Amino acid sequence: MKKMPQLALGPIQYYWSKQKIEDFYHQVAKTDVDIVYLGEVVCSKRRIMRNDDWMRIGEQMQEQGKTVILSTLTLLEAASELSALKKTCSHSPFLIEANDIATVQILHELGKPFVSGPSVNIYNSRSLQKLGEKGLIRWTLPVELSVTELAEFQRNRPDIIETEIFAWGRLPLAYSARCFSARAENLQKDDCQFCCQKYPDGLLLSTREDEAFLCINGIQTQSARTVNLLGEMDQFVELGVDVLRISPQSEHTIDIIERFSSVLKQPQSADRFNSELEEWMPDMACNGYWNGDAGMENCIKSPAHTGTGHD
Template sequence: MDLTVGANPFFWDLETTRGFYEKLAKAPVARVVIGELVCSKRLPFVANAFPEAVETMMAAGKDVALTTLALVTLKRERKQTADLFDAGVTVEINDLSALQHLPDGQGFWVGPLVNVYNEGTLRWLADKGAQRICLPPELPIDSVQRLAEVGRESGVAIEVWGHGRAPLAISARCYHARLHDRIKDNCQFVCGEDPDGRDVDTLDAQKFLVANGVQTLSHATMSMARQFDLLRDVGVSALRLSPQSRHFGEICEGYARVLDGREDKDAFAKALLALVPDGALADGFLTGECGADWSGAA
């Protein structure tokens, strides 16, 4: 089992984005997904960083894929999606409409925003040319085990969401803009003010969700820090780490040390609490009663 870094879901400026990938080149991860996942309006501000990031990652010996948008709705977004397949780099599908642009015989990856919940869907994607599939984060361990078995039968590597605020929903409406009394077409890119998303509380002032532009994320950072052995035993090939604005290199190092047996998983899980936004972790989708549960709470 090794590590994959997923596409950055947040809106950071160009220099921050460049710096992130320069540092990531030194991290002990096997592969990296690059590109704009959430909102095409952000793309012109950071697009120049992506070709550089691809070259930097490849020079560092990492496998690279370019992500599609999670929700393709406009003509220009369809064209941007089609252009990805001409870039000479593997494409990760996060919207199934992208498959209409897939050249015959070209392999691809599948990201966690595609609902791969059952064997039939996995086999269908494998027949289309899927090489890797990151499962949605809300699956329990029994489902992960069955899909990992089908993945082995189909020659598809199965990943599990290993770290990061979980992607729960994507919408055509922008929650971030509405929170600031702005319309989506005049959002003024307010999501850039919250580099790890903006907290959404319940009426009882309890931390609940995180708004990230048109995307809804979990408030707690999902982490499989205490589930390495279980996931390895059921045949998962990689953990997916989702970027955050601070301490990400340190986090990648920690996961790699635990995977290699150089650090105790419980000690790492405890240290991780100080490295994630708001110090909240969860792994309940896998083995708990609800998704927000954390197995290390005791």
């Protein structure tokens, strides 16, 4: 029998209040999620949670039998950010998720294994192999790649490296030096007043004909649409995907985890959750990248087309 993927909860991309974060993980502890990513990945100015707070939540998660991974910043610019990162990497009792090559280098120098998030650019097997030599034990497929590329990767990947797929959430698409949340409020980044905190699912950017297009989250730009790959479970199992990542949103994350978990237990049941899952999205659904199209497209598959073509 083929192995079913594990379920992971990605790092919170937004800037929530401390109370909301504490309450959120209190709920998460009760779910079936196997892996929990903790920590700030977008902006070094977001310091409402101190290192100790993350450590404490991590320990609580571990007590509930979850595997804890500490996520790190995606864009590292200042020397101060780099030294804070080094400290985190040296002292963390948890496995670390690298979101920049700097973190890969630091962990390699420390002789610690690591996993990589979706913003570490691994587009071919030779890159994966090379990072494996540096200590990579699990990688995340870049969100813009499709099932065709995944299948090719899975054919050649080293046995020791697991594969993770970004399966639910608004897609992280871009990072900048500029804070677009501050720009929207006419504030300077250096005096941002943490305005991103007002938008627990990011700030919608629409076209001039009111089509929801992107989502502003500080220096990060996300898709307005939410990717949902729950319906691809057959292919995940067939291709030997090890972990599915759900990216947290301000509401219904626990419900979404439960639906994923239920499909993992009973793979035929995905379709019946579609309408409620779509209701829980902050905007519409998309799955274009997975199908090799523009990321924003949403292709609704007929049940006849579930094979990978690589069997």
